[in-house]
Amino acid sequence: MSFYKSVKINETTELFLWKITEDYNDLYRKVSLKDVSLARLDGMKSETHQNAFLSVRMLLQHCGYTDFDLFYDEFGKPHLQDGKHISISHALGFSAIILSNENVGIDLEQAKEKVLKIASRFMDVSHLENLTEEDQIHKATVIWGIKEAIFKLKNEKGISFPKHIFEAPFELKDKKCTAQLHFNNSVEDFDIAFDLVEDYVFVCAMKKK
Template sequence: MALVYLRELDNDTRFAIWKIEETAEELLNRLQLDEQEKSVLERFSKGKRTLHWLASRVLLRCLLKTDGFISCPSDENGKPYLPNYPYQISFTHSYDYAGLIMSQRGPCGIDLEIVKDKVLRIQEKFMKPNELAFIQNNNVEQLYACWCAKEAVYKLQGNKGVSFLENMTILPFQYKPQGVMTLILRKDSIEKSFQVYYEKFQDYMLGYVVD
């Protein structure tokens, strides 16, 4: 496994992206799993999903600088957490990469997506008309920045009942290869604003946020 990106956002928050070059067996040999984790792993079909899960757990051990067992269960909404460490975490993966953000400041979220034109076919499923109005000339990269922002906030808040289309609104922003946007989350009677950072990473788009 090769570290391709490591960034310290502040004294309390950092994220990393790794390129997956090992086999599932090689990754598994670097882990210590409890029975619950072994059960989760057995439910996956062989292939990328298994590699993504294993690589993200190896990456977690690398950032925490330990070869020992790390308890990393998921709550009732599927959000991973660390009962024995003072960090909140979020995983992401796409094709040959796995990513992780961890923070002592509060809940966090991260998303990595390979950039493809297919996003043009689904843009109206996750973007409101007033959001699409500020997209510059069907800019595929800008659309992916918006998708990654919404996915990162979705992971941060950890509630399965939140909709990209209905509950999240991105305020107009001028797209650059690296930047920040404001996302408003409205759910029931709660309204909250997030500053979500995005950047182009090779052929991918990356979005991340910390509460």
């Protein structure tokens, strides 16, 4: 399969998803890579990681960019040469990019039962009370995604998921909520959008205006 779908987050922000069904050779033949990306690709030991890397480049091409338009800063955060904001994520079987006029963070996660085993390490588990096990899995995955997306957006060392990032109460049907980052003696507010795609969860974070 090629391009899967796009999701309009707001007037200047759009998410793009790629469902990875191609093998390495199919993807490799369809992308143009700069030398540093070729070296990075060659250094990957897993074909799963290689395919995720290549499918992100396929998404770039779908959006009118190429690998040559993409670069990473010293902290590993992706940027586009034209100044458009970008965030990238992938999980087994899917890749995602989000493009925006505003600084943005995205996370894509496959919803798995094991998230409940580690939930107490990154969130207030009382937020999972009175839910079915399936909804607990999805909600815990969303909350992990909220924290990951904000972490990617801020891109600052020292941010702790349980100690610094707090989501406001929400229900899965809302598909949106707010969150706060308490860090370096300041509080920042974020708007969160999320949804389920098959058995995956995507989360987008943007600074509240």
